Amino acid sequence: MGGDVLFIKGLEVEALIGAYDWEREVLQKLVFNVEMPTDIAAARSDALGDVLINYNSVAVCIREFVSASNFELLEALADRLVAVLQDEFSPDWIRLTIEKPRPETGYTAGLIIERSRER
Numbered sequence: 001m002g003g004d005v006l007f008i009k010g011l012e013v014e015a016l017i018g019a020y021d022w023e024r025e026v027l028q029k030l031v032f033n034v035e036m037p038t039d040i041a042a043a044r045s046d047a048l049g050d051v052l053i054n055y056n057s058v059a060v061c062i063r064e065f066v067s068a069s070n071f072e073l074l075e076a077l078a079d080r081l082v083a084v085l086q087d088e089f090s091p092d093w094i095r096l097t098i099e100k101p102r103p104e105t106g107y108t109a110g111l112i113i114e115r116s117r118e119r
Helices: 021-025 055-068 074-089
Strands: 005-017 028-037 093-102 107-116
Touching: 005 055, 005 074, 028 055, 028 074, 055 074, 074 093, 074 107
Parallel strands: none
Antiparallel strands: 005 028, 028 093, 093 107
């Protein structure tokens, strides 16, 4: 990894997620962080149309996918979401962090996955 990196931190989305019955009854807040390479050549033109990957488009993609999802496992959600982001934006690599705040336990659980585009 190296070069220019687009990132989004702290994107909160409510989702139906969990394997336990009580988790299937309420929407739960998930927090997303994502990093992917980009090229800031648009800096020269200062034109939105020249931006390789628009961070707002990435955020909208995450919100739409997660809001419509219905996974039991965070691992399944993460794997599918990375595949969607790879299909939509074609980054060479992606690093996705999903946090699942667990106020009932006093901690936040989650995972980080990294994927490179297969050539």
